[in-house]
Amino acid sequence: MTAPGRPLRTAEVIAVGSELLGTTRLDTNSLFLADRLASLGIVLRAKAVVGDSREDLSALFSQALGRSDLVITTGGLGPTDDDLTRDVVAAALSLPLEEDAAIVARIAERFARRGLHMPEVNRRQAMVPAGAVVLNNPNGTAPGLFIDHGDRVVVLLPGPPRELQPMMDGLVVGALAERASAERLFRTTLAVTGRSESHVEEAIQPIYSAWRDAKPSIDTTILAVPGQIELHLTLRSSDETHARQTLANARDALMTALGDDVFSSDGRAMEEVVGDLLRARDLTVAVAESCTGGLLTSRLTDVPGSSAYVLAGVAAYSNTAKTELVGVPASLLEAHGAVSEPVAEALARGIMARTGADVGVGVTGIAGPGGATPGKPVGTVAIAVARGAESAITRTFRFPGGRAQVKYSATQAALDMLRRLLSQ
Amino acid sequence: MTAPGRPLRTAEVIAVGSELLGTTRLDTNSLFLADRLASLGIVLRAKAVVGDSREDLSALFSQALGRSDLVITTGGLGPTDDDLTRDVVAAALSLPLEEDAAIVARIAERFARRGLHMPEVNRRQAMVPAGAVVLNNPNGTAPGLFIDHGDRVVVLLPGPPRELQPMMDGLVVGALAERASAERLFRTTLAVTGRSESHVEEAIQPIYSAWRDAKPSIDTTILAVPGQIELHLTLRSSDETHARQTLANARDALMTALGDDVFSSDGRAMEEVVGDLLRARDLTVAVAESCTGGLLTSRLTDVPGSSAYVLAGVAAYSNTAKTELVGVPASLLEAHGAVSEPVAEALARGIMARTGADVGVGVTGIAGPGGATPGKPVGTVAIAVARGAESAITRTFRFPGGRAQVKYSATQAALDMLRRLLSQ
Numbered sequence: 001m002t003a004p005g006r007p008l009r010t011a012e013v014i015a016v017g018s019e020l021l022g023t024t025r026l027d028t029n030s031l032f033l034a035d036r037l038a039s040l041g042i043v044l045r046a047k048a049v050v051g052d053s054r055e056d057l058s059a060l061f062s063q064a065l066g067r068s069d070l071v072i073t074t075g076g077l078g079p080t081d082d083d084l085t086r087d088v089v090a091a092a093l094s095l096p097l098e099e100d101a102a103i104v105a106r107i108a109e110r111f112a113r114r115g116l117h118m119p120e121v122n123r124r125q126a127m128v129p130a131g132a133v134v135l136n137n138p139n140g141t142a143p144g145l146f147i148d149h150g151d152r153v154v155v156l157l158p159g160p161p162r163e164l165q166p167m168m169d170g171l172v173v174g175a176l177a178e179r180a181s182a183e184r185l186f187r188t189t190l191a192v193t194g195r196s197e198s199h200v201e202e203a204i205q206p207i208y209s210a211w212r213d214a215k216p217s218i219d220t221t222i223l224a225v226p227g228q229i230e231l232h233l234t235l236r237s238s239d240e241t242h243a244r245q246t247l248a249n250a251r252d253a254l255m256t257a258l259g260d261d262v263f264s265s266d267g268r269a270m271e272e273v274v275g276d277l278l279r280a281r282d283l284t285v286a287v288a289e290s291c292t293g294g295l296l297t298s299r300l301t302d303v304p305g306s307s308a309y310v311l312a313g314v315a316a317y318s319n320t321a322k323t324e325l326v327g328v329p330a331s332l333l334e335a336h337g338a339v340s341e342p343v344a345e346a347l348a349r350g351i352m353a354r355t356g357a358d359v360g361v362g363v364t365g366i367a368g369p370g371g372a373t374p375g376k377p378v379g380t381v382a383i384a385v386a387r388g389a390e391s392a393i394t395r396t397f398r399f400p401g402g403r404a405q406v407k408y409s410a411t412q413a414a415l416d417m418l419r420r421l422l423s424q
Numbered sequence: 425m426t427a428p429g430r431p432l433r434t435a436e437v438i439a440v441g442s443e444l445l446g447t448t449r450l451d452t453n454s455l456f457l458a459d460r461l462a463s464l465g466i467v468l469r470a471k472a473v474v475g476d477s478r479e480d481l482s483a484l485f486s487q488a489l490g491r492s493d494l495v496i497t498t499g500g501l502g503p504t505d506d507d508l509t510r511d512v513v514a515a516a517l518s519l520p521l522e523e524d525a526a527i528v529a530r531i532a533e534r535f536a537r538r539g540l541h542m543p544e545v546n547r548r549q550a551m552v553p554a555g556a557v558v559l560n561n562p563n564g565t566a567p568g569l570f571i572d573h574g575d576r577v578v579v580l581l582p583g584p585p586r587e588l589q590p591m592m593d594g595l596v597v598g599a600l601a602e603r604a605s606a607e608r609l610f611r612t613t614l615a616v617t618g619r620s621e622s623h624v625e626e627a628i629q630p631i632y633s634a635w636r637d638a639k640p641s642i643d644t645t646i647l648a649v650p651g652q653i654e655l656h657l658t659l660r661s662s663d664e665t666h667a668r669q670t671l672a673n674a675r676d677a678l679m680t681a682l683g684d685d686v687f688s689s690d691g692r693a694m695e696e697v698v699g700d701l702l703r704a705r706d707l708t709v710a711v712a713e714s715c716t717g718g719l720l721t722s723r724l725t726d727v728p729g730s731s732a733y734v735l736a737g738v739a740a741y742s743n744t745a746k747t748e749l750v751g752v753p754a755s756l757l758e759a760h761g762a763v764s765e766p767v768a769e770a771l772a773r774g775i776m777a778r779t780g781a782d783v784g785v786g787v788t789g790i791a792g793p794g795g796a797t798p799g800k801p802v803g804t805v806a807i808a809v810a811r812g813a814e815s816a817i818t819r820t821f822r823f824p825g826g827r828a829q830v831k832y833s834a835t836q837a838a839l840d841m842l843r844r845l846l847s848q
Contacts, residue, residue, distance in 0.1 A: 021468045023459040024656075025646060026450045035447040044445045046480050048472040056470050056491070063487055067480070106632040223443060232446075244617055269764075287718075287739075293725025294718030297739040301717025304793050304827055312689055314738050315711075321736035325749065355745055369728050399658035402587070 006151045007181035010039050012064040016076035016085050018051035029074045029157075030093060031165055036168055040176055041184040041236060042070060047383060052082045061092050065152060070176070074231035075159030077142035079121040085156055086127055086145070093149055095129035103134060105139050106310045117143060135171045139163045146175060182238040188247045190231040190254055191264040193416045194334070197224040203257050204231070216243065226405065227412030228263075228270070270415045271299045277422040278309040283387075285418070286357035287313035288326045288347035290338065291365035291381060296411040311355045316347065339364050339376055341394040344384035345371060359421070360386045363379055364413050365397075367406045381410045382414050385417045391424075393417055428577045431605035434469045435461050436488040440500035441583060442475035453498045453581075453588055460592055463610040465660065466494060468470050474505045485516050487755055489576055494600070499583030501566035503545040509580055510551055510569070517573055519553035527558060530564050559595045563587045568597060577603060606662040612671045614655040614678055615688040617840045618641055621648040627681050628655070635674060640667070642674050650829065651836030652687075652694070694839045695723045701846040702733040702783070707811075709842070710781035711737035712750045712771035714762065715789035716807060720835040735779045740771065750774035763788050763800050765818040768808035776810060783845070784810045788839050789821075791830045805834045809841045813848075817841055 015027040030047045037044050045068050050056045057076070064071045073157035076085030088300055090097050108118040125142050129135060135144030142165040145156040156166045156170055181240055201222055211218035221232040233250055237243035255262050261271050278285055283307075287310075289296045297313025314325050319338060322328040327350040328343060334410045336342045347362025365381025379399040387393035395417065399409040437458075439451040454471045461468050469492050474480045481500070488495045500509030514521050527550035532542040533577045548567050552558060559568030564587040569580040579596055581588045586642060587611045616624055625646055636641035645656040657674055661667035678688050687697050702709055711734075721737025724730055740746040747754050751774040752767060771786025789805025796802045803823040810816035819841065823833040 015730065019645075021458060021471065022645075023462060024649075024654075026452065026455065028450065030581065031447050031450065034445060038447060045477070046472060046474045047445065048470060048484075050470045053469070058489060059491070060472075063483060067483070071446050221443060223449075268535075292722070293730075293734070294721030294737050294739060297718030298716070298722050298831075301739065301741065301791075302828065302831070306717075307741055307795070310717070310739075311742045312738065312740055312749055313718045313751065314736065315718065315725065315734075316736055317725060318735045318779075321710075325738065325778060354749060355742075356470055356507050367725075371731070404726065407722075407726075 003317060006069070006218055008040075008042055008069040008153060008176060008179045009181060010068040011042045011070035011072065012045055012068045013047040014060055014064060014071065014073045014227075015047070015049045015159070016052065016057055016058070016073055017049075018082075020049045020075075021051050027074070027250070029159070029161060032074060032161070032165060033074075033168065036173055037070075038185045038187070038234075040180045042176070042180055052076065052084060054084050054088055057084060057088045057094055061088060062289070065092070065154070069151065070153045070155070072155045072157060074164060077125065077144070077156060079119070079124050079141065081320050083124070086124075086129070087158060089145075089147070089154060090129040092138055093129065093147065093154065095126040095131065095147075097129055099123065100126050100128045100134060103128070103143055106136070107142075135167050137163055137167060139166060144171070146172065146391050158297060183236050184238070184240070184243075186235045186237065186240070186243040186247055188233045188251050188265065189204055189267060190233075190251060190262050191270075192229040192231065192258055192261050193227070193263055193270070193412065194261045195229065195258070197229050200229045200231070200258070207253050207257055208250075216246070218246065227406055260420065260423060263416065270419070272303050274415050274419050274422070275303040275309065275417060279329065281422060283358040283422070284309050284311050284356075285352040285359045285361065286311045286355040287311070287324075287361045287363075288316055288351035289313065289363040289414075290316055290322070290347070291367040292363050292407050292410050292414070293317060293367075295407050296361065296363060296414050299411050299415065307373055311357045312351070314351060322347065325354075327354060337373070337376070339373075339382055341382045341384065341396060344382040345386065345392050345411060347392050348384040348386040348392065358387065359418065360384075361414055361418060362386075363410055365406070365410055367403045367410075369403060379406050381406070381413070383410065383414045383417055384415070385421045387421060392423055430493070432442045432464075432466055432493040432577060432600060432603045433605060434492040434776060435466045435494040435496065436469055436492045437471040438481070438484055438488060438495065438497045439471070439473045439583070440476065440481055440497055441473075442506075444473045444499075445475050451498070452601055453583070453585060454544045456585065456589060457496060457498075457592065460597055461494075462609045462611070462658075464604045466600070466604055471489055471702070476500065476508060478508050478512055481508060481512045482516055489516070489578070493575065494577045496579045496581060498581045498588060500682060501549065501568070501580060501582050503543070503548050503565070507548070510548075510553070511582060513569075513571070513578060514553040517553065517571065517578065519555065519571075521551040521553055523547065523773055524550050524552045527552070527567055530560070530567075534565055559591050561587055561591060563590060568595070569595065599636070599803075607660050608662070608664065609668075610659045610661060610664070610667040612657045612675050612689065613691060614657075614675060614682075614686050615694075616653040616655065616685050617651070617687055617694075617836070618685045619653065619682070621646060621653050624653045624655070624682070628678055631677050631681060632674075640670070642670065650832055675770050684844065684847065687840065694836060694843070695729050698839050698842050698846070699724070699727040699733065703845060705846060707782040707846070708735050708780075709783045709785065710735045710775040710779040711785045711787075711839075712740055712746075712775035713737065713785070713787040714740055714746070714771070715791040716787050716831050716834050716838070718739065719831050720785065720787060720838055723835050723839065735781045737774060746771065749778075752779060761794065761797070761800070763790055763797075763804055763806055765808065765820060768806040769810065769816050769818050772808040772810040772816065782811065783842070785838055785842060786806075786836055789830070789834055791834075793827060795837075803830050805837070807828070807834065807838045807841055809838070809845045811845060815845070817845055
């Protein structure tokens with residue numbers, strides 16, 4: 001782990017294992033590794049998943065090594081015939097494999113602690129390409145390997161996250177830092193509601209386009225995720241103080257342009273932002289929700305410590321529940337229909353009265369696929385937020401998508417209305 | 425989409441987009457595609473994610489096309505300079521790009537419907553490699569492309585799942601089926617609760633190990649996912665009748681071994697199974713939940729049509745809510761503490777009384793990280809299910825994990841108790 005030489009600038013990750021090519025499991029290790037690489041200022045150029053095939057792994061590995069400074073493999077270090085990573089990498093680098101007596105001893109000891117003999121197959125895990133540094137694995141039998149190969153570095157990590165993560169943080173990140181450039185990646189994220197992706201783009205395009213040509217340049221990505229638009233700002237620099245100040249200025253410029261549509265600039269989720277506002281104002285909240293069926297209350301209570309400000313939520317699915325549990329007058333349901341702004345407000349005020357909460361939220365709508373009526377298609381949702389006797393805000397939305405999307409969008413809109421009410 | 429020729433046996437998926445190389449987003453489209461490919465008997469050999477780089481996409485695409493019969497790309501079909509997939513694939517296949525007037529008209533009409541002019545950049549989305557079949561996209565502006573290339577097939581799909589999925593199912597699967605081999609993959613999945621992964625393994629190992637050497641052999645995978653153990657049985661065969669019968673027999677053998685711990689053998693989720701039981705018995709349900717904070721009711725109402733049997737759910741977070749909204753006697757809370765089986769049963773019976781539901785569920789516990797008391801650590805949850813005046817079942821659990829995991833595990837346990845009560 002010596003010889004600085006040319007700094008490591010680009011990387012690729014190859015996950016090995018046929019089970020990662022099925023219909024249920026994704027390679028989540030790559031997210032963890034992407035984070036560590038970004039912190040080191042190393043660009044993740046591509047990532048791949050390959051089955052337990054010598055030929056395919058060999059082709060992908062050689063291609064990656066041809067164009068990137070660092071190749072990290074995950075998985076395929078086990079003791080069985082399926083576990084090919086060591087062999088394939090050693091062959092691709094033309095390094096002979098040698099048995100490492102210290103590894104054999106460690107694995108044997110691991111078995112001995114559980115009163116077992118080491119199976120002969122586990123000797124495979126002690127085969128080390130000549131010149132590789134062995135990375136001890138206190139959480140499993142498969143040691144990792146760190147191979148300095150001229151101007152390239154190759155790292156072989158075990159697949160299970162609880163083995164890979166401590167090995168990466170404890171033994172690999174430091175060694176890579178010595179070989180990385182002095183430049184690091186700095187990041188900040190803003191989360192926005194109340195505008196479409198293209199309206200966000202329209203508002204900030206004049207601002208961020210100027211950053212592209214600045215030195216150091218700030219890279220801006222706009223990402224639409226359910227219920228919010230995210231702005232990811234990244235900056236590559238070797239001057240941490242200057243980089244952080246530049247990003248903070250950029251963030252402030254965007255926040256000025258977008259106003260209170262920015263609900264988070266520090267990674268907090270919407271329910272955390274709302275929780276912090278309630279806590280700061282020493283207010284309690286209660287919810288009466290129909291079409292969201294408990295999801296709004298569940299999101300509010302996802303926040304640790306939320307029992308300090310969430311008193312109760314009623315999922316009043318039937319009209320009887322709306323009248324009996326929340327006190328919505330039957331005449332109001334009759335006059336306006338269950339999905340209406342007057343009923344949303346009555347839900348908000350009713351649950352406040354029943355629970356003594358300072359703030360009330362009412363949600364009523366049609367999540368679909370059934371339930372649409374003339375003039376009220378699937379996705380129609382009326383939401384009210386009320387504080388004390390006055391200052392209720394009521395809105396009607398038409399959310400696109402299927403049942404799950406309508407439910408989620410409605411909870412996000414309700415939380416956002418609550419946030420705006422509490423920010424007044 | 426003609427010319428059978430050599431059947432398609434192997435495939436690769438390449439997801440295009442720098443945003444998929446960051447620390448937050450995974451390429452979930454590949455799971456969906458893996459499922460459809462498996463149904464077609466096509467083996468997914470590798471998958472990759474590549475940024476918006478012409479050089480890297482070109483290298484990965486050419487390598488994939490060199491070893492696999494089918495290459496599917498996702499993403500990179502948008503209108504901006506970043507969107508390279510069309511160009512790179514056309515160049516790799518040496519096909520000239522031509523503007524398709526019908527696509528231009530469709531995109532222009534899409535904008536016109538929203539009262540907008542089509543931006544000039546969107547013309548890029550109308551460029552089609554010579555000979556490609558255009559796949560209409562009713563859910564976005566980017567059309568897909570299907571390219572028959574000798575003994576290879578290349579399919580370009582848009583990135584957003586709500587555009588990709590209907591396009592794959594409606595326009596691509598059928599065309600691929602014509603080109604796939606006669607062998608198909610047949611699958612069945614059993615979902616199990618109430619046993620650990622190793623106890624499931626212990627019970628069924630003698631059964632499934634015999635299937636490995638049968639012809640055709642059945643492949644068995646045991647997967648622990650939150651709240652349940654899944655058994656995936658797969659079988660490759662060109663004889664559909666025989667394959668389905670073999671799998672049905674295998675499923676029956678496992679169900680006999682595991683008894684009523686198997687809650688689903690047809691892909692239904694726990695909340696659907698419970699919903700179907702309630703509907704079949706013409707019963708209504710109401711929930712009073714504390715530590716799960718609305719999540720149990722939300723899961724019950726995730727099922728379309730659940731308004732027919734879910735009357736209401738109360739998330740009674742505070743003790744006042746438990747007494748005022750659900751009628752739990754304050755003396756009971758005092759005597760046993762909020763987290764206790766008597767309180768769980770009082771929640772279940774109280775919400776039945778308040779709503780007139782036939783079945784009641786009560787959940788009370790400590791989701792953490794705070795709230796633990798001596799003898800009641802984080803994860804302690806008491807659950808009661810009651811039907812009519814008698815036959816209440818009450819249990820106390822200790823769930824591992826953080827707040828989100830405890831919440832989810834508690835809802836799964838409550839639904840499972842409800843299922844067993846309704847199955848009696």
